[in-house]
Structures are given as structure tokens and as C-alpha cells.
Amino acid sequence: MKFYQSTRGGARVAACEAILEGIAPDGGLYTPEEFPRLDMEKLREMDALEISTQVLAALLDGFSEAEMARIVREGYAGKFETEDLTPVVKAGDVHVLELFRGPTSAFKDVALSLLPRLMTASRDKAGAREEIAVLTATSGDTGKAALEGFCDVPDTRIVVFYPEDGVSDVQKAQMRTQRGQNVRVCAVRGNFDDAQTGVKAVFADDRAHGWAARENTRLSSANSINLGRLAPQVAYYFKSYLDLARRGEIAMGEAVNFVVPTGNFGDILAGDFARRMGLPVARLVCASNANNVLTDFIRTGVYDRRRAFHKTASPSMDILVSSNLERYLYLESGRDAALVARLMRELTEKGVYTAPESVRKALAERFWAGCADDAAAFEAIARVWRECGYLLDTHTAVAWAVCEQFRREADNGKKTVVLATASPYKFAASVLTALGRAPAPGFAALDELNALTGVSVPKNLAAIRDLPALHTDVVDKADILSYVKEALR
Numbered sequence: 488m489k490f491y492q493s494t495r496g497g498a499r500v501a502a503c504e505a506i507l508e509g510i511a512p513d514g515g516l517y518t519p520e521e522f523p524r525l526d527m528e529k530l531r532e533m534d535a536l537e538i539s540t541q542v543l544a545a546l547l548d549g550f551s552e553a554e555m556a557r558i559v560r561e562g563y564a565g566k567f568e569t570e571d572l573t574p575v576v577k578a579g580d581v582h583v584l585e586l587f588r589g590p591t592s593a594f595k596d597v598a599l600s601l602l603p604r605l606m607t608a609s610r611d612k613a614g615a616r617e618e619i620a621v622l623t624a625t626s627g628d629t630g631k632a633a634l635e636g637f638c639d640v641p642d643t644r645i646v647v648f649y650p651e652d653g654v655s656d657v658q659k660a661q662m663r664t665q666r667g668q669n670v671r672v673c674a675v676r677g678n679f680d681d682a683q684t685g686v687k688a689v690f691a692d693d694r695a696h697g698w699a700a701r702e703n704t705r706l707s708s709a710n711s712i713n714l715g716r717l718a719p720q721v722a723y724y725f726k727s728y729l730d731l732a733r734r735g736e737i738a739m740g741e742a743v744n745f746v747v748p749t750g751n752f753g754d755i756l757a758g759d760f761a762r763r764m765g766l767p768v769a770r771l772v773c774a775s776n777a778n779n780v781l782t783d784f785i786r787t788g789v790y791d792r793r794r795a796f797h798k799t800a801s802p803s804m805d806i807l808v809s810s811n812l813e814r815y816l817y818l819e820s821g822r823d824a825a826l827v828a829r830l831m832r833e834l835t836e837k838g839v840y841t842a843p844e845s846v847r848k849a850l851a852e853r854f855w856a857g858c859a860d861d862a863a864a865f866e867a868i869a870r871v872w873r874e875c876g877y878l879l880d881t882h883t884a885v886a887w888a889v890c891e892q893f894r895r896e897a898d899n900g901k902k903t904v905v906l907a908t909a910s911p912y913k914f915a916a917s918v919l920t921a922l923g924r925a926p927a928p929g930f931a932a933l934d935e936l937n938a939l940t941g942v943s944v945p946k947n948l949a950a951i952r953d954l955p956a957l958h959t960d961v962v963d964k965a966d967i968l969s970y971v972k973e974a975l976r
């Protein structure tokens with residue numbers, strides 16, 4: 488049997504326990520003790536669902552291939568726009584890996600479509616019988632992707648809280664129209680911090696867990712540090728590589744660069760996991776927006792969060808503490824849990840830490856980092872549309888701009904894949920602004936962008952405006968616990 492260790496040394500568990508617990512009791516993140524190597528020749532003939540099955544069964548010990556095939560099929564089949572889930576398309580001389588063809592048009596669908604079933608299967612393996620109730624505070628994308636992922640999955644429920652004044656009109660409409668017997672959505676008066684503080688208070692309240700246990704329910708979260716969210720992302724690195732090989736763009740074994748628009752360091756860490764599992768990765772290029780704490784870290788080895796927080800046009804990357812980086816520190820320091828625990832304490836207490844030499848060396852060899860502010864991202868949107876006829880969203884545009892920096896400053900002559908994390912229609916107003924238009928409010932911006940570019944609106948977004956609002960509850964943050972109790976009864 489294989490085990491998963493907390494990055495801070497205090498726990499060592501099976502994959503199913505890591506998925507059920509999310510975060511370790513010592514605050515660390517569960518990380519595989521070893522990385523199995525995959526047989527690329529065997530994967531070569533496989534489709535997207537089969538590749539996901541292979542990657543997940545290898546990475547999450549204790550799940551059989553047949554079991555994983557069922558989880559993957561039930562989680563994905565029929566829910567993505569294309570059968571190959573995450574298509575690779577060419578724009579200019581760059582290969583774009585489209586991760587936004589899922590039910591909410593954001594890349595978080597790839598992981599959140601599987602997480603609910605990974606959780607219930609883990610619960611069965613752990614011999615438990617309780618219902619899993621996921622509570623999430625969202626600033627936009629994650630909440631809707633989690634709602635779609637958990638919608639009508641047996642033995643699960645989900646309650647999502649969003650800030651009444653902190654999400655876009657389209658995001659609000661996406662959540663208020665959510666269907667499903669096991670879902671609840673509620674607005675919180677205030678901003679995202681109010682919603683998040685309220686939900687955190689529920690998790691910190693022992694009485695809440697005691698109450699849930701009496702209701703035969705386990706309270707859980709769907710956040711991005713869960714091993715069950717990271718693992719599904721490893722698959723699309725393999726899949727995109729094999730797509731290029733099958734098209735003759737690369738020879739098998741040839742190393743490829745991946746440029747990743749980064750926030751919490753989850754997506755790009757999945758690329759590092761893929762490399763550890765045998766994928767020929769040349770460089771992982773970490774692209775940040777104006778919140779460029781990772782750019783500085785990868786270049787200097789000093790992580791310093793003591794800086795202004797910028798609200799940008801790529802809000803899902805507006806992050807100053809990239810939680811998944813902790814796993815990388817752990818792996819590259821030779822699994823030195825005491826060191827990781829100390830660095831994380833320094834980050835909390837002083838807001839800054841310095842990585843040891845071994846980590847700095849590995850970062851310099853395997854990664855490259857750059858940042859692009861809104862102006863640079865908007866410029867990329869306009870130019871790529873004009874020159875390549877490809878429409879970038881604001882997050883992917885950051886990656887594109889950084890990809891160009893990388894080629895100017897550190898090109899290694901390898902083929903490059905840019906990860907595209909959202910549909911331009913999720914951020915239609917910003918994309919229109921980038922194209923020199925003054926956007927109309929709400930859904931009218933979608934029509935305007937469609938009229939201007941002819942790029943089709945994703946079905947899920949087009950359908951929303953005709954759906955009835957099913958969720959209209961609004962609470963104060965102090966009332967979140969009583970709302971949860973009522974919702975889960």
C-alpha cells in the first residue's frame with residue numbers, strides 16, 4: 488500500500504483518507520510518498536477518459552482501474568462540450584490547451600467534476616456511512632463549478648455562499664439558477680471576506696461538527712488543496728502531450744514547455760507531478776498577473792507577501808498566498824517536513840521566507856516565471872484576435888503575454904503549450920474592453936462579444952438567462968451556521 492504524507496510531518500494516511508480529510512490535522516497538505524511512472528506508449532492509443540483513468544489509478548493508490556474508470560465516466564461523460572474533454576488547438580505557432588469546455592466554462596470543472604465521486608468512493612473505502620456535506624464560500628468561479636460537480640451526486644450535499652456585492656451579474660445568475668435536489672445557494676451581505684470568514688467560522692466550531700455527526704453528516708470543503716482536486720489535473724498534461732505526438736507535432740520523448748496562468752499554484756503543480764510521473768516536460772512557465780509574488784519567488788527564492796494586493800481583470804489569479812506551493816517546497820527539499828513547517832510559520836508570522844538552496848536550484852532549472860499586468864493582457868487579447876483569430880480570456884491572456892516574454896528571454900527551442908483556463912465569455916466585459924469596445928452590462932456583453940467576433944457562446948452560459956432563479960436567500964454572515972443547519976436538515 489502507498490501512503491500520503493502531510494507536508495508538515497504530522498500525518499501519514501491512505502489516499503482515501505487524504506481525500507476525505509482535505510487538509511491534514513497539522514495544517515499540512517497530503518503529498519504522495521512516491522510517484523508511479525506511466526508507460527507513455529500504452530497511453531498513446533487512449534482517449535481522454537482512458538488517460539484520466541490511468542493517471543488517477545496510478546496516483547491514487549487503493550482505487551482499482553475499473554473503479555476509477557466508473558468515477559471518470561460518471562463525472563465527465565456528456566458534461567463537456569467535446570468528447571476529448573480538453574482539446575488542443577493551434578493559434579499562431581502556439582498550442583493552446585483548452586481547459587474550459589466543461590459545464591461552467593472554467594478550468595476548475597476538470598477537477599470538480601470528479602471530486603464528489605472521489606469523495607464518496609473514499610468514504611466507502613474508509614468504511615464510513617455518513618453523507619458528505621460540502622460548504623464553500625466563493626468569489627465566483629469555484630462555487631459554480633462545485634455546484635455543477637456535486638449536483639445530484641448520491642450521498643452528497645452542497646451549500647455555496649457568495650458575496651451579494653462581490654460577483655459579476657453573470658456569475659450571480661449562474662449560481663441562482665443552479666438546478667439539483669442536493670444543492671443550496673445563498674448570498675451573504677457584504678464582500679467575499681465576509682462570506683469566507685462566516686464559512687470558516689462554521690468549520691472552526693466544534694459544535695457544528697458535533698451537530699453534523701448527529702445528523703450523520705461529515706462537513707467538508709472543496710478547496711484546491713485537496714489531493715482529489717489536484718490529481719485530476721495531472722491527466723490533461725499527459726493528454727495534451729499525446730495529442731501533439733499523435734498529430735506529428737512532436738516525437739515521443741521530445742520535451743515540451745507548458746505555460747500556466749497561476750494563482751494558488753495548483754494547476755502548475757499538477758504539471759510538476761506529471762513530470763515526476765514520466766512526462767517529458769522541459770520548462771513549466773509560471774504566469775502571474777500584477778499580483779506577482781510567485782514571479783519574484785521563482786526568480787529569487789524569497790517569498791514575500793508583504794505587498795499591495797491588486798484587483799485585476801484576471802480575478803482567479805488575484806492571490807498572495809499560493810497554498811499549493813507548500814507541496815513543491817516539501818518535494819524539492821527532500822521531504823523535509825520540519826523545514827516546511829518552519830517556512831509556513833514564518834510566512835504566517837512575518838509574511839516572508841527564503842527557500843533553501845536545493846529548492847532554488849530546482850526552481851531555476853525546471854521553472855521560468857513572468858508577470859503581465861492588465862494592460863499587457865489586454866494588448867495580448869487584441870493582438871492575438873487580430874493576428875491569429877483566436878479569442879483569449881483575461882487569464883489565458885496573462886499566460887500568452889508571459890509566453891512571449893519567455894520566448895524573448897529564455898527560449899529553449901522546444902514546442903510550447905499554453906493552458907487556457909476560462910472561456911472569454913466568462914469575462915466578456917473585460918474582453919470587449921480589450922478589443923476597444925465599451926461593454927454593455929450583464930448578459931448584453933455576451934451578445935456584443937458574439938456579434939463582434941462570431942465566436943460562439945458556450946451553451947451553458949447562453950442558457951442561463953432563460954432559466955428561473957431558484958435560489959434567492961440572503962443572510963448576514965453571523966447567520967451562516969444557522970442557515971447551514973436548516974439547509975442540511
Ligand SMILES: *Cc1c(COP(=O)(O)O)cnc(C)c1O
Nearest residue numbers: 749750751752753754803908909
Ligand atoms: C483558478 C483559476 C486559475 C489559477 O489556478 P491555480 O490552480 O489556482 O493556480 C487560473 N485561471 C482561472 C480561470 C481560474 O479559475
